Amino acid sequence: MEPVVPAPLAGDDFAADAARFSAYWRATKDRLGRLPPKPKRDKAASDEAEALKQAARDARFAFLRRHAVTLYDKLTDNRRKFVRVERLVYDAAELVPGLAPTRAEVAAEADLRQADKDGCEIDQGILANQVMADPACGLHLCHAMLLPREESPEALAKFLRDGVLDLGHARVERQGKAAVLLLSNKRFLNSEDNDTQPATEIGTDVCILDPHSEVAVLRGDVVPSGKYAGRRIYNAGINLTHLYWGKIPFLWFLVRDLGFVNKLLRGLAKPDILPDEVAGDSIEKLWISAVETFAIGGGCQILLATDFNIAGRDAYMTLPARKEGIIPAMANLRLPRFVGDRVARQAIMYERRIECDSEVGRQICDEIVDPAKMDATIARVIDRLTGSGAVGAIGNRRALRLGAEPLDAFRRYAALYAREQAICHYSPALISNLELFWNAQNRRA
Numbered sequence: 122m123e124p125v126v127p128a129p130l131a132g133d134d135f136a137a138d139a140a141r142f143s144a145y146w147r148a149t150k151d152r153l154g155r156l157p158p159k160p161k162r163d164k165a166a167s168d169e170a171e172a173l174k175q176a177a178r179d180a181r182f183a184f185l186r187r188h189a190v191t192l193y194d195k196l197t198d199n200r201r202k203f204v205r206v207e208r209l210v211y212d213a214a215e216l217v218p219g220l221a222p223t224r225a226e227v228a229a230e231a232d233l234r235q236a237d238k239d240g241c242e243i244d245q246g247i248l249a250n251q252v253m254a255d256p257a258c259g260l261h262l263c264h265a266m267l268l269p270r271e272e273s274p275e276a277l278a279k280f281l282r283d284g285v286l287d288l289g290h291a292r293v294e295r296q297g298k299a300a301v302l303l304l305s306n307k308r309f310l311n312s313e314d315n316d317t318q319p320a321t322e323i324g325t326d327v328c329i330l331d332p333h334s335e336v337a338v339l340r341g342d343v344v345p346s347g348k349y350a351g352r353r354i355y356n357a358g359i360n361l362t363h364l365y366w367g368k369i370p371f372l373w374f375l376v377r378d379l380g381f382v383n384k385l386l387r388g389l390a391k392p393d394i395l396p397d398e399v400a401g402d403s404i405e406k407l408w409i410s411a412v413e414t415f416a417i418g419g420g421c422q423i424l425l426a427t428d429f430n431i432a433g434r435d436a437y438m439t440l441p442a443r444k445e446g447i448i449p450a451m452a453n454l455r456l457p458r459f460v461g462d463r464v465a466r467q468a469i470m471y472e473r474r475i476e477c478d479s480e481v482g483r484q485i486c487d488e489i490v491d492p493a494k495m496d497a498t499i500a501r502v503i504d505r506l507t508g509s510g511a512v513g514a515i516g517n518r519r520a521l522r523l524g525a526e527p528l529d530a531f532r533r534y535a536a537l538y539a540r541e542q543a544i545c546h547y548s549p550a551l552i553s554n555l556e557l558f559w560n561a562q563n564r565r566a
Contacts, residue, residue: 122169125149128180131187139217142184146219149177153239160237174239181220181244185251192217193258200257203265203392206379207372209252210245221248227370235367236552242371246543249375253536256529260395263532266379267390267403272319273326280327288320292342293327298335299409299503300328304356305342310349313419314360315373322381329389329406335507338499339385339427340411349414353495355436358418361445365552365561374542377419378450379535386426386522398523405515407506411499412436412477412486418449421468421475424485425455428518429502432477433492438485439475440468444558446551448542454534458525460484 126148129141153173156166185192196212197204204212214221222241230238253259280286286293292303302324304311313321328337341355363369388405390396396403410416410424412432421438424430440456442449449469456465460481467473475482478489490498506514545551555561 122165122172125172125176128176128183131183133187135188135191138184138188139220142180142220143218145180146177149173150219158237159239170239174243177219178243178247181247182251184217184220185248189251190255190258192220193252193255193261197261200261203261203268205265206249206262206375209262210248210372213248221245231367231370233367235365235547236549238367238547240547243543243547245371246539246546249539250536250543253532253539256532259532259536260397260528263379263383263528263535264390264395266376267384267387267396268392269326269330269389270319270323270380273323273330276323277327277330280331281333286324286327288324290317291320291324293324293331295331295334296338297500297503298507299338299499300331300334300336300406301338301340302328303340303342306360307342307344309360309362310344310347310357311341311354312357312360313377314363315369318373318377318381322376322384325381325384326389329384329404334406336407336409336503338409338411338503339423340499341413353411353413355410355412355414355416356418356420356423357415358420358441359445359447361555361559362561362564362566364445365555365559365564366566368566371543371546374447374450374546375535375539378538382423382426382451383531385423386526387528395528397528398519403519405518407514407518409499409502409506411495412438413492413495415439417441418445421485422450422452422455425452425459429488429506430486431488431490431495431498431502432482432486433495434478434489435492436477437474438477438482439472441472441558442469443472444554446548446554447545448538450538451531451534454526454531 128145131138153170156162156170162170192213194200195216196209210221211224214223221244226241252262276286280293284295290306292305294301306312306317341353343353344350385408387396388403390403395401408427410427410430412430413436415436416424416438418441421440440449440452452469464481468475477486488498
C-alpha cells in the first residue's frame with residue numbers, strides 16, 4: 122500500500138486553506154475511487170480505503186477547528202439568516218469542495234445496504250460537530266432548527282379550515298382543548314424513519330401554533346394488522362429494517378432531535394429572539410404523551426421531552442441502544458435526571474426493560490391506567506392542565522427546563538452527538554448487531 126499523503130496544515134487564511142484542503146480531499150477521493158467498491162475489496166484494499174478515509178476526516182477536523190466560525194458566517198450571511206442543518210451541510214460542500222459530501226455523492230450511496238456504504242455522511246457529522254461546538258454558531262443553528270418549517274404555515278391553515286390534518290405518516294386532530302398529534306407508520310408499528318420525519322415535525326409545529334388549543338397530545342395510531350392488530354402503539358423507535366438496508370440517512374438523526382423532539386421540549390422559536398429561557402422567548406404548549414403498548418428506543422426518548430406522560434398498565438419502555446449499535450439520541454443527557462445515573466446506564470448499555478407500572482417506570486410516567494381507560498384519562502388530564510390557564514404552566518415549564526437543561530447544555534451535547542452518532546451509524550458493529558438481534562437481513566424494507 123502506498124503511504125497516505127499528509128494533509129496540509131491549517132493557517133489563518135480561510136480562502137487559501139479552503140483551496141489547499143479541497144485539493145487534498147480531491148486527491149484522496151480520486152485515489153479511493155481507484156479501489157474496488159467496498160463489498161469487493163480484499164483486506165489490503167480495505168485497509169487502504171480506511172486509511173485514506175481517516176486521513177481525509179482528520180484533515181476536516183483540522184480545517185474546521187481553525188475555520189468553522191468563518192465558514193458558518195459565510196453560509197449564514199454573518200448569522201443574519203437561518204439555515205437548517207440539512208441544507209447547511211450541502212451549502213458547505215459547495216463553498217468548500219470536499220469538506221462534506223455533495224447531494225450527488227450521498228445519492229450515489231443511498232440505494233446501498235448500510236454495510237456496503239463508504240460512509241461519506243460521516244463528514245456531515247464532523248461538520249455539524251465543529252459548528253455546534255462553537256457557542257455562538259451552535260446556538261444560532263439550534264435557533265434555526267426550532268423555527269417552524271417552511272411547510273407549516275400552509276399546513277396550519279389547512280388544519281384550521283378542516284379541523285383535521287392528514288400528513289401521511291402523521292395526523293393532527295382536535296380533542297377538546299388539545300391538538301392531538303398521531304404517529305402513523307402502521308406497517309412498522311409506528312416507528313420513525315426518513316418517510317415519517319417531515320410529517321412528525323410539521324405536525325408538531327401545527328399543534329404548537331394552533332390558536333384553538335391550549336395543550337398538545339402525542340399518541341400512536343391504531344395498528345390494523347399483525348401481532349398488535351387493533352391496538353394503539355405509541356412508538357417503536359427507529360425503523361431498524363430501514364436502518365439495515367441503508368434507508369436512514371445520517372442527517373435523519375440530527376434533524377429529528379434538533380427539530381421534532383427539541384420542539385416538544387422547547388417549543389417554537391421566533392426569528393428575531395433567541396429561544397433562551399432567561400433573555401429570550403418561544404411559543405410553547407404543554408405536551409401530554411399517551412403510552413400504549415410500548416415506547417421503544419426513540420419512543421422512550423420522546424417521553425423524556427414531554428410534560429405529562431400517561432401509560433397503560435401493560436405498557437413498557439426500552440432503550441435498546443446496545444442491540445442497535447447507536448446512541449439513543451438525547452436519552453444519555455436526559456434519562457439520568459429521571460431515574461438516576463445507574464438505572465440510566467442499565468437501560469442504555471444493558472438493555473434494561475422498564476415496565477411503566479413499576480417504581481422506576483413511575484419516575485418517567487405520571488399516571489398509570491387501565492388501557493381501556495386511556496381515552497377518559499387523556500380527557501381528564503387535558504382538563505386538569507388547562508383548568509388554571511396556560512400562562513402559568515408555560516412559565517413553570519420554562520423555569521424547570523432552565524434548571525434541568527438550558528439551551529447551551531443541549532448545544533454542547535448535540536455537538537458531541539453529531540460526531541459520535543456519525544461514527545456509530547457506519548460502524549461494523551451496527552450491522553452485526555442488527556443481524557444478530559433483529560434478523561434484519563431477512564426483513565423486507
